[in-house]
Every structure is written in C-alpha cells, then in structure tokens.
Amino acid sequence: MEWCKLVIAQPIVALGVVGVIYGVWLAIYRLWFSPLAQFPGPKLAALTMWYEFYYDSFLGGQYTFRIAGMHRKYGPIVRISPFELHVDDPDYYEVLYSRDTPRNKSLHLTGMFGAPASSFGSVDHRRHRIRRQPMNPFFSQQRIRHLEPMIRGLIDKLRKGMRDWKERDTPLDIYHAFNAYTTDVVVEYTMGESFHYLDDPDFTPQWSKTIEAIVEIGVQFKQFRWILSFFELLPQWLVVRINPHIGPVIDQKLEGLRLAKLVIDSQTAGGTSVDDKVSVPKGTLFHALLDSKLPAEEKVAGRLSQEVFTVISAGGETTARNLTTVTFHLLNNPYKLQKLRDELNRLDPEGTATLVEYEAMPYLTHVGMTSLFMHYNEDIFPESQNFIPERWMDPEQRKHLEKYLVAFSKGSRQSIGIPLARAEILLAIATIFREFEMELYETTVDDVRIVRDMFNGLPRKGSQGVRVMIKDWNGHPS
DSSP: OHHHHHHHHOHHHHHHHHHHHHHHHHHHIIIIISTTTTSOSOHHHHHOTHHHHIIIIITTSOHHHHHHHHHHHHOSEEEOSSSOEEEOOGGGHHHHTOSSSOOOOOHHHHTTTSOTTSSTTOOSHHHHHHHHGGGTGGGOHHHHHTTHHHHHHHHHHHHHHHHHHHTTTSOEEHHHHHHHHHHHHHHHHHHSSOOOGGGSTTOOHHHHHHHHHHHHHHHHTTTOHHHHHHHHHSOHHHHHHHOGGGHHHHHHHHHHHHHHHHHHHHHHTTSOOSOTTOOOOTTSHHHHHHTSSOOGGGSSHHHHHHHHHHHHHHHHHHHHHHHHHHHHHHHHOHHHHHHHHHHHHHHOTTSOOOHHHHHTOHHHHHHHHHHHHOOOOTTTSTTTTSOOGGGGTSHHHHHHHHTTOOTTOOGGGSOTTHHHHHHHHHHHHHHHHHHEEEEEOSOOGGGTSOOEEESEEEOOTTOOOOEEEEEEEOOOOO
16 A cells, blocks of 8 residues: 555655645635624634634734724624624624523633632633622622621722822823722632732732733633643743733732631631631631532632632723723813712711712712723714713613623623622722822723723723823821
8 A cells, every 4th residue: 555655754744744734624614614604794704713812912912803893894703713603683682691591601711810719710611600690799789788787998099009109100001009999809809818019009010911921821822721730830940930910819829828728727627727827817718609509519729729810810901991981081082070079078077988888979970880881882882982971870770771781791601790890980989089199190982991801891002001190188086
C-alpha cells in the first residue's frame, strides 16, 4: 500500500495534508451545512473564532460594537461566530433569558476568569441552579438592610479619606476611592474580614489596576482557557513578574482558600477553630454555603474560594464604576446635583434617614441607578447617551422602561448582588454629595462614555478617569 509507505516516509507531510483536508471540510461545513448557515453575517465570523479574537484582543474590546454594525447591515438576527447568533430585538430578551426555560451558558463566556467551580463559571443550567440557590438568601434585600451599620462605618472611612485628600489640593481619581469602598464592603460581608483598602491614604490604586488586568486577561484569553490553567501552575513570583498587576488577586485567592479551609476545619471540629491564632466570624458566605443543602462535593475549600472570589471581583468593581459615572454626571450637571440635594434636605433635613427611607426617595433612587439603567436603543431610550434620571420618575413610563432594563441581566443568571449594590450606591450618594463640594478636573464625557467592552464597559484607552478636586467639606465629624 503506497499511501502507507508515504505516511511512514513523510509523516509531517502526511499530517499537513490531513490538516488541510480537515480545514477545508470544516470550512465547507460551517459556511454551507451548519444549522446556522442560513443566517446572515460576515463569512469570516461564520468561519472562525479568530474573527472575534481580532476585534476583542487586537482592537481592544471592539467586538460588541462590530456586532452592532452587523445588525445595521444584515438585520435583527446575525451570525457572529461558528456557534452563535446575536439577536437585536428587545422584546425577545424575556424569551431568551426566561427563568421558566433556563439554558446552558457558553463555556466561551463562563470560562473567562478561571473559576469553573463557581456559579458564574457553571455551563450547565442545572448545576448553576444548585450552586446559586443557597446564595440567594445571603444577598436578599432583607439581609442586606441589616448591613447598614457596617456599610455606614465604611462610608465614614471613605469620608475621612476624602477629607484628608482635600488637604493635598491635588486631583483625586474618584474611581479609586469608590473601588476601595465597594471592595471593602463586599469582602467584609462575604469573607468576615477586611482588606482595609480604605485605610490606604491613596485608596489602594493598585487594586483598581488589578481589576483592569483581570478583565483584560479574561477577554484576551477567553478562547485559550488552557492559558489560565497554565498560569495557575506557575509559581507566584513568576506570574507577578509576567504581569505585576496580578499579584493582589493571587493574594486574594490564597486568602479565600485559607479562610474556606478554616471554616471547614472549624465546623468539622464542632465549631472550634483548629487554629487558635485566627478564626473566621460567623455569618460569612463560607458559612452560608457550608450550612446549605449543597452536596458534599460542592462544599470543598477550592470551590468555596472560587465562589467568593467571583462575588468579590464582580461586586466591587461594577458598583464602583456606577458611582464613578454618577459622580461625573452630577458634577457635570449642577442643576441635577442641586435637585438631588434639595430632595435630601427636604426629606432628610437632619441627615438621619435610614436605608429604607433612602429607598423611598424618588430622585435619589433614580440618580443612583441611572448609569446602570443606561441602554443605547434609541427607540426605547431616546437620548440614551445622556444622563436623564427624570425619565424614570413617571410611574407608567418607568413600568414600561423596566421591561427593557437588563443592566443586571435577567432570568436565572441575573446578578445576585442587586440589593447590595443598591444599598452601597444610595448610602454613598446621599452622604458624599451632600457633604462634599467637588469639581471635575480635566475630565470630559469621553472619560465615562463606553467605547470598549472588556467584560465591563470601559471608556477610551488612555483615559485618565474621572478626576475631581475636593473644594470643601460641610459635614460633621464621625
């Protein structure tokens, strides 16, 4: 058999021929015989995932905007990859993200951050439901309202830090301050200890850079998940040498794993920590998961630490981004800022309102959540790029718009942290904008306008962020 002799004599050539034949067959299948072949879209997108990789990795988070261009050219349903369709129909969202008919989520998306054992990283919707269910009571609105004293204590730290910064007479990147605040809140609540980011006079800017590095790596390597697994095997000093910004997240993961093991050991020992030098306070997310009806394999330390890590990473950064965007728009629109202050002075003249009372203040609530509510479908949200809290004030209009509110996603995978984010936002806005006089410093709308999709929406590359000068403080000492 001549072909056998040829393969033995020229194995590399033979492999090359097989590879070419397979590639041609795969291209023909994807372009003409795939179940998705009937849908319009760029042929390169249908042919290979490298198309998406180019727009997201080389152009920096541009594939979302490329998809918008596809819809303008091809219509409401387009093929965006060999395996995916994208639908531009707001009324279809309720069907696609229904709680009654949950769907598996693509490994392409769930595997971005190297936490496959977390609920976020769960591909199978049944596995996701099992992992998510015991977390729901922990993040319920009633439970979060009981956190008000703790959140206020951290706001007092934020206030002190901002008062001290005022004396420097230099611009403050307000995102660093808010990210330190929201991260300290979610860490203290979920892990039972604090990273004390607010105790740093500079508001721990390194953590903000770390978060940016995490999402950038997640987006760039989401098609090469093995790279994330490979990094897990490397010594910490080498990973930090490759990317210095990753150091804090490695420390956080190790700390989460250590605390998970402590809680497990404590419960195994009948409630007494096996380590006399350190213990974990009751009421953490670790305890909630261990005390639940999760199967035993879901209660191992590695999985628990992944769960807490994803909650912390997502819960701190997104809320800080919201507060940063709100800060820009309020300082850029003095009339709206004054309207907010007028409502606070009218409904809370002594400054003693509770979280529940803040939740009932219409303008405060709509200001606090408007940047989360921003959507760019002009048919539903006219002037969608503008900061218009008033659009939510009319009850009938609000009821209509909320149907299309997907900032926290919808369905069974809707963000679990909505009550916590709302509490952090309302308490911070009601305090900071009542007590501090601030001015924008060399900051324009381009520093908050989303032009990159790096899992989170980000402004232009090279933006210096939302920087403010703290001009005055008229509050009362803590």
